[in-house]
Ligand SMILES: Nc1ncnc2c1ncn2[C@@H]1O[C@H](COP(=O)(O)OP(=O)(O)OP(=O)(O)O)[C@@H](O)[C@H]1O
């Protein structure tokens with residue numbers, strides 16, 4: 001048996017040496033170095049152990065025997081070391097792998113992530129964040145916000161951190177952030193990091209760029225505000241127009257009655273002065289309502305070819321008396337301006353409003369107001385600068401410029417300039433510029449404002465020019481309002497059609513005073529019926545434009561069908577230019593704007609019925 | 612007669628007396644300790660490449676260490692024979708493991 005034992009030992013020793021050879025031969029491969037060292041030591045001990053056995057068995061020497069006993073003890077110890085090192089290496093590898101996984105996760109997130117300790121000193125961050133700061137992610141540890149951000153920003157970040165760590169709750173904020181020297185808006189989520197006992201030991205932050213989203217949001221908001229503003233103005237326009245319409249009817253009653261009362265009074269009657277005041281006040285009220293109508297864009301009635309220079313020249317006297325004594329008026333008219341197609345009354349209203357504002361801007365100081373007219377080829381760039389750029393065509397425009405050396409306007413004032421009822425004046429009503437805007441819009445023109453606070457204002461109004469050369473101011477000498485024949489009277493029958501009771505009453509009395517017999521009708525249909533009955537007697541019809549059942553236009557058509565030559569005078573305080581233009585093509589005998597006074601009615605009747 | 616008899620061996624390591632040697636006891640205790648360590652970490656060791664060979668190699672050695680003690684009491688000759696076979700198996704397993712882990716699949720270049 002012992003012989004075999006010796007043979008076995010030889011095999012064992014041989015296997016040992018083979019293993020050593022394998023290990024040495026492939027030393028560079030695969031296994032960790034410390035594992036290989038441990039294995040090598042184990043093998044050395046084994047070689048010694050089994051080698052000495054073989055030597056003894058072969059009878060060469062047994063001198064190694066006593067040492068062998070001790071060396072044998074090392075064997076299990078080295079085995080233990082070998083296993084231990086192996087397991088430790090394994091654990092390390094696993095840790096590294098898991099760390100790698102987390103790194104990949106954190107670095108590949110599009111968000112920026114950082115970890116700070118309780119003193120707001122950076123511990124680590126992800127690649128994205130490091131790229132923002134143009135550093136390597138490893139370099140961040142030990143740095144703080146002040147190393148990377150402007151000091152106010154850094155102070156804010158640190159203060160936020162402190163607040164969040166103190167309250168121990170996650171917080172979300174929108175704030176500014178600087179990356180590559182550019183400021184962005186970011187959304188940041190900061191979470192306090194707690195240890196096992198719940199004590200806050202740091203802060204974890206994650207943030208991302210929301211600049212684009214914010215910008216889009218702001219754009220949407222401003223657009224909404226604009227739309228709201230536009231809607232507000234539109235409804236104000238409708239309101240103003242509606243009020244003005246009703247006002248005009250009431251004012252007609254007041255003015256007419258005052259007129260009639262004045263006529264009936266003895267020249268020396270003590271109430272004459274009061275009635276005069278009533279008349280004046282209602283005239284001012286009529287002015288106001290005409291401003292409102294103008295703003296609502298519903299006050300344009302008679303369109304004719306006008307020479308702007310000539311119109312302003314005609315007004316010089318009126319302008320001089322209406323401005324402050326300290327202001328000097330300068331004129332600068334271009335001759336041979338192309339004509340414009342406009343409502344003269346409204347253009348006058350524009351000029352008056354602009355001049356009044358200029359004079360009020362100068363106030364008690366001395367200053368100058370210059371009024372210039374001219375023609376210009378307005379291109380898209382110029383039109384874009386104007387207030388009303390509702391796709392106006394490029395082309396020839398006639399312009400009126402009113403420049404003053406007054407107080408000027410701040411940015412905010414300029415922004416609200418055209419809002420109805422916006423005023424900076426104690427007694428102002430804020431309707432002047434609103435009316436100008438309404439009128440210019442109605443004429444498809446444009447307004448340009450240039451103003452500097454404390455230096456003055458220049459307002460340029462553009463009207464589209466009529467291209468034809470042969471145009472000129474129309475019916476120059478037609479209205480000779482100056483010399484009214486107080487005594488003019490006539491006879492005949494007139495049909496007055498209006499849905500307003502007050503207008504009917506006052507109109508009837510005015511017409512009767514002219515010596516006319518008056519038939520009345522309360523709407524278009526009734527008007528047509530009455531006309532059909534009294535066709536032969538009726539010399540003239542005064543027709544209101546807006547009425548229930550059948551409006552002025554329809555009634556006019558009906559009347560024309562019954563009689564092709566009866567003169568019809570249209571009366572209205574409120575309508576659209578389109579409609580009146582259509583009437584202009586037909587043979588309308590005249591137009592009288594509400595609220596009308598006795599004189600105006602008389603002039604209208606006179607032009608229709610003749611002397 | 613002292614219990615610990617160090618020079619009680621003849622050729623080929625077979626004991627002449629039924630005694631327990633001091634170094635053998637220490638070796639066995641250490642081996643048992645390592646065996647306990649392996650038992651505790653067996654699931655983690657299972658992830659070692661070819662772990663059966665290397666763990667087997669050690670366990671075979673443990674058996675040999677136990678037999679060294681036992682052969683002093685019973686069937687000395689047979690147990691001694693088995694013990695040496697265990698040594699041999701242990702080393703062969705270790706050699707196989709080393710080859711599998713390090714040498715296998717290498718082509719000379
Ligand atoms: N030429 C100007 N210079 C300085 N500020 C002006 C000028 N024109 C208008 N403004 C400013 O614009 C505001 C609005 O003008 P707008 O003519 O609409 O109303 P108002 O003059 O205050 O009142 P209203 O004309 O109805 O009597 C004025 O209150 C004034 O602050």
Ligand SMILES: [Mg+2]
Nearest residue numbers: 356357432433
């Ligand atoms: Mg004004």
